[in-house]
Amino acid sequence: xxxxxxxxxxGDGIGKEVMLEGIxxxxxxxxxxxxxxxxxxxxxxxxxxxxxxGQMMPDDWKAQIGNPDAIFFGAVGWPDTVPxxxxxxxxxxxxxxxxDQYVNLRPVRLMPGVPCPLAGREPGDIDFWVVRENTEGEYxxxxxxxxxxxxxxxxxxxxxxxxxxxxxxxxxxxxxxxTRNRKHVxxxxxxxxxxxxxxxxxxxxxxxxxxxPTVTHDKYHIDILTAQFVLNPDRFDVVVASNLxxxxxxxxxxxxxxxxxxxPSGNINPDRTAPSLFEPVHGSAPxxxxxxxxxxxxxxxxxAMMLEHLGENVAAAAIMRAVETVLAEPGLRTGDLxxxxxxxxxxxxxxxxx
Amino acid sequence: xxxxxxxxxxGDGIGKEVMLEGIxxxxxxxxxxxxxxxxxxxxxxxxxxxxxxGQMMPDDWKAQIGNPDAIFFGAVGWPDTVPxxxxxxxxxxxxxxxxDQYVNLRPVRLMPGVPCPLAGREPGDIDFWVVRENTEGEYxxxxxxxxxxxxxxxxxxxxxxxxxxxxxxxxxxxxxxxTRNRKHVxxxxxxxxxxxxxxxxxxxxxxxxxxxPTVTHDKYHIDILTAQFVLNPDRFDVVVASNLxxxxxxxxxxxxxxxxxxxPSGNINPDRTAPSLFEPVHGSAPxxxxxxxxxxxxxxxxxAMMLEHLGENVAAAAIMRAVETVLAEPGLRTGDLxxxxxxxxxxxxxxxxx
Ligand SMILES: CC(C)[C@H](C(=O)O)[C@@H](O)C(=O)O
Ligand SMILES: CC(C)[C@H](C(=O)O)[C@@H](O)C(=O)O
Numbered sequence: 082x083x084x085x086x087x088x089x090x091x092g093d094g095i096g097k098e099v100m101l102e103g104i105x106x107x108x109x110x111x112x113x114x115x116x117x118x119x120x121x122x123x124x125x126x127x128x129x130x131x132x133x134x135g136q137m138m139p140d141d142w143k144a145q146i147g148n149p150d151a152i153f154f155g156a157v158g159w160p161d162t163v164p165x166x167x168x169x170x171x172x173x174x175x176x177x178x179x180x181d182q183y184v185n186l187r188p189v190r191l192m193p194g195v196p197c198p199l200a201g202r203e204p205g206d207i208d209f210w211v212v213r214e215n216t217e218g219e220y221x222x223x224x225x226x227x228x229x230x231x232x233x234x235x236x237x238x239x240x241x242x243x244x245x246x247x248x249x250x251x252x253x254x255x256x257x258x259x260t261r262n263r264k265h266v267x268x269x270x271x272x273x274x275x276x277x278x279x280x281x282x283x284x285x286x287x288x289x290x291x292x293x294p295t296v297t298h299d300k301y302h303i304d305i306l307t308a309q310f311v312l313n314p315d316r317f318d319v320v321v322a323s324n325l326x327x328x329x330x331x332x333x334x335x336x337x338x339x340x341x342x343x344x345p346s347g348n349i350n351p352d353r354t355a356p357s358l359f360e361p362v363h364g365s366a367p368x369x370x371x372x373x374x375x376x377x378x379x380x381x382x383x384x385a386m387m388l389e390h391l392g393e394n395v396a397a398a399a400i401m402r403a404v405e406t407v408l409a410e411p412g413l414r415t416g417d418l419x420x421x422x423x424x425x426x427x428x429x430x431x432x433x434x435x
Numbered sequence: 436x437x438x439x440x441x442x443x444x445x446g447d448g449i450g451k452e453v454m455l456e457g458i459x460x461x462x463x464x465x466x467x468x469x470x471x472x473x474x475x476x477x478x479x480x481x482x483x484x485x486x487x488x489g490q491m492m493p494d495d496w497k498a499q500i501g502n503p504d505a506i507f508f509g510a511v512g513w514p515d516t517v518p519x520x521x522x523x524x525x526x527x528x529x530x531x532x533x534x535d536q537y538v539n540l541r542p543v544r545l546m547p548g549v550p551c552p553l554a555g556r557e558p559g560d561i562d563f564w565v566v567r568e569n570t571e572g573e574y575x576x577x578x579x580x581x582x583x584x585x586x587x588x589x590x591x592x593x594x595x596x597x598x599x600x601x602x603x604x605x606x607x608x609x610x611x612x613x614t615r616n617r618k619h620v621x622x623x624x625x626x627x628x629x630x631x632x633x634x635x636x637x638x639x640x641x642x643x644x645x646x647x648p649t650v651t652h653d654k655y656h657i658d659i660l661t662a663q664f665v666l667n668p669d670r671f672d673v674v675v676a677s678n679l680x681x682x683x684x685x686x687x688x689x690x691x692x693x694x695x696x697x698x699p700s701g702n703i704n705p706d707r708t709a710p711s712l713f714e715p716v717h718g719s720a721p722x723x724x725x726x727x728x729x730x731x732x733x734x735x736x737x738x739a740m741m742l743e744h745l746g747e748n749v750a751a752a753a754i755m756r757a758v759e760t761v762l763a764e765p766g767l768r769t770g771d772l773x774x775x776x777x778x779x780x781x782x783x784x785x786x787x788x789x
Contacts, residue, residue, distance in 0.1 A: 158627070165627035166634055174628070198665050200554040224593070224631040234598035238632040239578070244588035273512070273519035274528070274682065277578040278592040280520050302519075304682045307661055308690030311552050328628065328658045329683065336662030 083116035085391050088149040088356070092172075093127045094365030095375035095424075096155025102377035102428025103153060106400060107384045109432040114396040121149065126172035128159035137163075137171030143179065146356075151387050152176065154360035155380065159367060170222070173360075177215050180355035182348035183246065184253050185213035185327060186386075187362060189314070189334030189344075194408035195418060197339045199311065207338055209317040212254040213327020215348055217246045218278075220324045242278050242323070244285065251289040253351055254321035258296045261318055266290070268300040269322035269330060282323065306330070310337050335362055342417045343378035343408075347386045359387040376415040377428045378404055403434035437470035439745050442503040442710070446481045446526070448719030449729035449778075450509025456731035456782025457507060457738045460754060463786040464742065468750040475503065480526035482513035491517075491525030497533065500710075505741050506530065508714035509734065513721060524576070527714075531569050534709035536702035537600065538607050539567035539681060540740075541716060543668070543688030543698075548762035549772060551693045553665065561692055563671040566608040567681020569702055571600045572632075574678045596632050596677070598639065605643040607705055608675035612650045615672055620644070622654040623676035623684060636677065660684070664691050689716055696771045697732035697762075701740045713741040730769040731782045732758055757788035 087107075091100035104120070111118045123146065124130060125138045137157075139145060146152070157172050158165055176182065191197055191207040224238040251268075258266045268286045272279035283300060290298050301309060303326050309316065310333050322330055335344035344362040361379025369375055385400040407413045413430040414420025422430065441461075445454040458474070465472045477499065478484060479492045491511075493499060500506070511526050512519055530536065545551055545561040578592040605622075612620045622640045626633040637654060644652050655663060657680050663670065664687050676684055689698035698716040715733025723729055739754040761767045767784040768774025776784065 164634070166630050169627045170630060198553055200552060220628045220630075222630045226631075226635070232598060236596045236632050236635050238594045238596075238629060240592045240594065242590045242592075244586055271679070271682075273523045274574045275592060275679070276520050276524060276574075276576045277580075278590050280518070281580070281590050304686035307683055307687040308695055311665060311687065311690045312693075312695075325625070325629070328625075329661055332658035333661040333665065333687075336665045339666075341662055341666075 083393075084119060085116065085151070086119045086121065086149040088146050088152045089120050089122045090126050090152060090154045092155040092157040092365060093129070093159045094156060094367050094370035095363075096127075096157065096365050098370070098373060098375050098424050099361065099377040099380035100153070100155040102424060102431070103380035103384045105428050106381045106432050106435070109435050110388065110396040110400055113435055114393065114399070116393060116396070121147070126157060128157075128163045128168055131163050131168065131171070137168055138175070149356050150391055152356050152358040153384065153387060154358050156361065156363060156365040158365045161367065174220065176358050177348050180350055180358070181216065181352070182350045182355075182357055183214065183216045183250055184347070184349040184351055185215040185331070186347040186349055187211045187213070187331040187334070187344060189317075189338055190340070191338045192340055192343065192408055193405055194410070194414060195339045195343065199314065199337055202314070207314045209334070210257060210319050211327055211331040211334055212250060212257065212319060212321045213331055214246065214250040214322070214324045216324075218242055218324035240278050242282065247282065247285045248289060251285060251321060254319050255289055255293040255296050258319040259293060263318040264296045265318040266296055266298040267306075267317055267320045268298065269303050269306050269320060269326040270300050271303045271326070273302055303329070307333055310334055314338070331362065342376040343382060345379055345382035345386050347383075347390065349390065357390055359383040359390070373423045373425065374416050375424050376417050377424050378408065378431075381428065381431055399435055400431070403431045406434045407431045437747075438473060439470065439504040440473045440475065442500050442506045443474050443476045444480050444506060444508045445476075446509040446511040446719060447483070447513045448510060448721050448724035449717075450511065450719050452724070452727060452729050452778050453715065453731040453734035454507070454509040456778060456785070457734035459782050460735045460786050460789070461507075461738045463789050464738075464750040464754055467789055468747065468753070470747060470750070475501070480511060482511075482517045482522055485517050485522065485525070491522060492529070503710050504745055506710050506712040507738065507741060508712050510715065510717060510719040512719045515721065528574065530712050531702050534704055534712065535570065535706070536704045536709075536711055537568065537570045537604055538701070538703040538705055539569040539685065540701040540703055541565045541567070541685040541688070541698060543671075543692055544694070545692045546694055546697065546762055547759055548764070548768060549693045549697065553668065553691055556668070561668045563688070564611060564673050565681055565685040565688055566604065566611065566673060566675045567685055568600065568604040568676070568678045570678070572596055572678035594632050596636065601636065601639050602643060605640060605675060608673050609643055609647040609650050612673040613647060617672040618650045619672040620650055620652040621660075621671055621674045622652065623657050623660050623674060623680040624654050625657045625680075627656055657683070661687055664688055668692070685716065696730040697736060699733055699736035699740050701737070701744065703744065711744055713737040713744070727777045727779065728770050729778050730771050731778050732762070732785075735782065735785055753789055754785070757785045760788045761785045
């Protein structure tokens with residue numbers, strides 16, 4: 082039988098709660114679809130670990146994680162005790178880089194049962210992917226301060242893009258578009274204002290496009306692109322963006338479909354030289370943590386993305402059908418979707434719908 | 436009688452068309468409210484000028500502009516002949532810097548007659564300001580390339596923030612909030628990912644807030660903030676942001692209220708050491724240029740902001756009332772708002788409604 086090893090990292094806050102439901106659904110899918118999941122739970126990459134050890138992860142975290150087929154991740158962050166940039170740079174952002182998960186892939190899809198904040202849109206109208214560069218660009222720790230603490234203070238932060246890092250994510254986006262019906266790539270840029278990296282990004286897009294004659298492409302400046310997400314979200318197929326722009330678009334997209342609490346993401350190493358990591362788009366949500374009311378769908382949908390990455394496409398599709406069935410049922414949805422179910426009830430309902 | 440000198444720079448594309456209506460309304464307001472406007476039209480800061488001279492502006496542009504009370508600007512850019520980063524850095528972005536227009540101020544307001552893409556929102560529900568830093572930050576031309584044209588290519592772009600530049604725009608935002616009912620400032624950050632400038636930005640916000648005990652404040656990371664613009668736009672009062680984040684938010688905000696074609700902006704030098712510049716948020720729109728169908732309201736609303744800056748508050752308020760009257764009338768709106776009026780008809784209607 083097919084067997085997959087999974088590293089399970091629940092993290093903080095509601096991460097710990099929704100993870101249980103993600104695992105529940107994974108295990109049910111495994112028993113129904115004839116594969117098995119070997120879980121290795123990790124107690125690091127969370128602020129509790131930080132409280133005990135003064136760092137987010139042990140020095141030998143890579144050895145402890147070993148070489149799993151994938152990492153299943155909850156959510157990290159507890160700003161009351163650890164500043165966000167410390168907790169994130171010490172965990173999630175390290176995984177993305179150290180495991181060369183250079184694609185962050187997030188669906189934007191209007192789902193049944195999820196109230197859409199945009200007027201007059203129906204499930205089916207909006208269905209696209211955001212492909213985000215996930216290892217370099219604007220998320221750098223290069224830079225520093227001059228004259229710190231004085232009136233003359235100057236603070237510099239460098240955006241670093243490489244041809245290697247840019248081309249590979251562009252290639253992924255064009256490859257993905259080539260598999261889809263509309264075969265269209267939209268590039269997020271800001272070459273009218275950000276005068277060095279962004280005109281160069283545009284050039285790389287044009288170069289890559291030459292290799293994909295069946296795929297059409299266009300570009301929008303990020304300001305107007307965010308506007309287009311609201312005004313014409315049905316226009317998009319595959320949107321490719323730098324680390325920061327992709328971060329923005331992959332929160333905004335789910336917001337436009339009302340699905341921010343249910344959206345998943347894959348941090349993918351397409352070359353499979355290291356494990357990929359799957360996590361919900363939402364964060365650790367300290368305000369609702371511990372109440373058992375968090376929506377587990379983002380975690381469960383992430384499980385489906387993970388299974389697809391592992392080649393279990395049939396099980397992945399079944400989970401998505403179960404998710405859609407449950408979302409369409411007000412009694413089985415959590416409170417954020419105007420339902421009454423607890424995290425656990427919603428998770429169990431999805432497992433049962435399988 | 437009160438007399439104001441205005442430098443008029445129509446720019447490219449629909450900039451040239453909407454400017455005529457902006458001027459029409461300004462002149463009408465002047466004659467009705469007892470002041471006069473002395474106009475000095477400039478033929479530079481447009482791509483036609485570039486075609487003739489190989490640069491966007493003459494070397495002595497500052498001398499030619501002189502010392503007007505304000506600059507009334509249309510829109511710049513004609514990417515078919517001049518790349519955007521060349522046309523913008525050679526005109527608008529130079530004005531912002533050289534005239535130290537360190538605040539870019541843009542209203543986000545739901546207007547009658549403008550179809551709102553968000554479900555269930557009514558005029559009055561959404562009414563806030565975006566205060567954008569307008570001279571430094573992510574819009575820098577500092578950086579460069581290593582190993583250009585090779586597989587090893589590395590491209591670096593520096594974000595440069597100064598305490599001087601940051602504190603003054605934060606102060607403006609808190610001052611503005613102090614004059615409003617809700618007295619609330621929201622800061623756009625990304626201190627969890629952008630590890631040097633943004634945690635420092637957060638510190639400066641906390642420092643500034645101490646001087647304004649009657650003003651409340653909070654912060655959102657830019658990704659989730661864009662989501663909140665869609666999900667809870669009624670939550671905001673004054674939003675303060677860096678150059679790039681402010682650029683994004685001040686296009687997204689108008690998109691959420693459907694008003695991107697009618698929104699105005701002020702590029703303001705609050706210390707009045709140089710002229711401020713007023714322009715619509717929309718660009719030169721090459722796709723509809725020359726047809727006489729562009730919506731002139733963004734330009735006209737910018738005229739109202741300019742008059743307010745000049746102290747002509749009564750005339751400014753009258754223009755806004757006239758705008759609201761005309762927007763509420765389908766026959767007087769332009770095609771983008773499902774009306775039938777031409778640019779000129781809409782502009783004349785607003786002048787007449789005065
Ligand atoms: C045209 C462009 C350089 C400009 C900017 O990004 O500042 C525009 O988008 C704006 O917001 O005024
Ligand atoms: C938590 C934060 C550092 C992270 C990011 O910006 O990448 C998150 O917003 C995401 O999108 O996964």
